[in-house]
Amino acid sequence: MSDREIYSHSDGTRYCKNGKRYSQNQRNKKKKWSGKKKAVVAICIILAIVLAAAAGVFIYIKAALGQMARVELPQTNPELGITSEAAARAENSQVTNIALFGVDSRNDDDVGRSDALMILSIDRKHGKIKLTSIARDTYVSVDGYGQTKINHAYAYGGPELAIKTINENFSLDVKDFVTVNFSQLAEIIDYVGGVTINVxxxxxxxxNKYVDNLNKxxxxxxxxxxxxxxxxxxxxAVAYARNRETGSDTARTSRQREILSAMFDEVKKLNITQYPGLVSMILSESKTSLSDESILEIGTWAVASGASMVQESLPNDQCGASGQMIDGVxxxxxxxNNAANILHQFIYEEE
Structure with a gap:
């Protein structure tokens, strides 16, 4: 039995088992300590629940990432078209460049080709996420196929040749990619509650010309x-992004970036418990060369750092671009070269 057990004497005096007189102050101290103890226990329980929830979300996301289609890319710079100059520039920065390819499996006109081509730059030095779109009709050299449209590279050799084409023509150091099926874009946007766009x-x-087709x-x-x-x-939003009639191809890519930027803003407003559902939607129609660890690290940084998103497009007004018919195309x-310099200034913020 505990020394704190209380016994009453015949004269009414109360004693502890150890023979010491039990005072009112002792009783008050006991009650006060019990209150503190309860508070500590309550805090510990709340912390345990929060940590368990966070762990559950992490485990769910890890499991979802495990279901994502993976593509292994070559590991050497020459195989990816990365020059020594581009490699040195990347090494001295805190920037990670990732190719984003948007495909639409429901659009027969774009089967096998990247409907949208962007460079996602994670700039930890300046706390920015930079999104650069490249017009899909850009006239470039594609290894083994000569001069053609840049989006043809994806059809000819998948993400590997598409990345090599980007690196060789714009002197970049892209080593990874993510391909997203735009047919899922509508579901994702609805999940985050829609996007606000100036139309x-x-x-x-x-x-509105695309509405009936989307419903079908x-x-x-x-x-x-x-x-x-x-x-x-x-x-x-998908109908808005598919617009190929208003303005040039650069105007179209601008609308695509606008949708993605607005969606990013909405994602930052989500509750942590909503992330698993969002991740599941995105990954169900995506494939990548990135590891689970890289995806989690980039995602955590983007949310925790409060990074802003900035945009650029090629060609822009400084490129002196023109539309030309070559062999009927x-x-x-x-x-x-000029476009590459503009891109480097935007991505690396070189002096």
Whole structure:
């Protein structure tokens, strides 16, 4: 039995088992300590629940990543078209460049080709996520196939040849990629609650031309009835991004970047418990060369750092680009060396 057990004497005096007199102060101290102890236990329980929830989310995401289609790429710089100059530039920076290829398996016109081509640059030095789109009609040299459109590289040799083409023509150090099926974009945008986009009247009219087709493909989409800064559903955002009539190809890639940037802003507002569902949606139609650890590290940094997203496109006004018909095919033709310098300045913020 404990020394703290209390016994009453015949005269009413109370004693502990050890013979010491039990005072009211002792009783008060005991009650006060019990209160503190309860508070500590409660805090420990809450912490345990939070840690268990976080661990559950982590385990779920790790499991989802394990289901993602993986593609192994060559590991040497020459095989990926990375020059010694590009490798040295990357080594002296805190930037990771990743190729993003957007494909749409539901669009017969784009089977096997990258419908969208972007460079995702994770700039830890400046706390920025940089998104650069390259017009898919850009006239470049593709190893083994001569001069052609840059998006043909993906059709000819998959992500490996597409990455090599980017590196050789723009003097970059891309070593990894992510390919996303844009057919999933509507579902993802709906999951985050839609995106706010500034839509002009011309863009509204053209986007509505895609609505019936999207509904036939099983993507519920209402017609866009307003202009200005409006909230678009997933289907409406996809219709907006598919617009090939308003402006040039650079205007189209600008709309695609606008959608991705707006979606990124919405993702940052999500509760941590919503991340597993989002990750599952994205990964179900994606493939990559990135490891689980790299994806988790980049994702954690992007959310925790509060990084801002900035955008660029090639060609831009400084490239002197022009549309030319070559052997009966329309291309975007511009000085690739000049474009590479513009791209390096944007990505690395070189002095």
């Amino acid at each position: 002009t009247e011309e863009e509204r009219v053209v986007a 493909l099983g993507i519920p989409t209402d017609y866009i009835t307003e202009t200005g800064d409006i909230r678009l559903t997933g289907g409406q 329309w291309y975007f033709v511009y000085d690739l």
